[in-house]
Amino acid sequence: MEFNRINDKYLDSIASRMVHYFIARKSATPQMEPPTQEEFEAYHKKMKVLTEGQKEILICIQEHINEELTEEFIHELHRIVFKREANEEKGAYKKEKNVVYNVYKDYDETANPEDVARLMKEWIERQNKFIETEIPKEEIIKHICHSALEFADVHPYKNGNGRIGRALMLYLGIRKSLYPIVIPKEQRFEYGRYMANKDVNGLSKMLMSNLDKEATIYSELISQQEVI
Secondary structure, three states: OOHHHOOHHHHHHHHHHHHHHHHHHHHOOOOOOOOOHHHHHHHHHHHHHHHHHHHHHHHHHHHHOOOOOOHHHHHHHHHHHOOOOOOOOOOOOOOOOOEEEEOOOEEEEOOOHHHHHHHHHHHHHHHHHHHOOOOOHHHHHHHHHHHHHHHHHHOOOOOOHHHHHHHHHHHHHHHOOOOOOOOOHHHHHHHHHHHHOOOHHHHHHHHHHHHHHHHHHHHHHHOOOOOO
């Protein structure tokens, strides 16, 4: 797949499905009650704004898809995510220690703020080496899963790490000529469980299946409109 040949319909499809995941993830977990009608309506009102933000992320990826992965590119993704947030530290690593609330096993520790810049530099170097290395599709998927878990362990930003992490999974897949990696809302708990348990094999199998489905979606939507 050539990501620079996507059309508007496909771009809208990816963005809306990414936002559906985020809203569903924020709406309920296995240990929480479903959202009230008022909460659901509030999320619905944010849908358009969030979808536009995801489209901006995808356009940013599209613009830099043939360039080396850099720290500044990742910061730019973070700035886009929080473009409409007034009180967020946009495009800057965290300044205080944070933890990840994990509904499957309480809390996960993350990297200390003073270590983040070094750990991210090393992480970026590994991804650029991966991009330049020819390996089978199954190994590509496993590497992307490992890289997602490593990114989650560092948790470099105060907020938005999940969205940035999934955007980078999509970016790495496209750099290796795969279809975009999109995790639908129906798989949010399955994805969360794999991430919490660091289950690379389970996550890899899920993503392989998703890629086959994404190929079908791409074929259907790309034929409906001239590419941009």
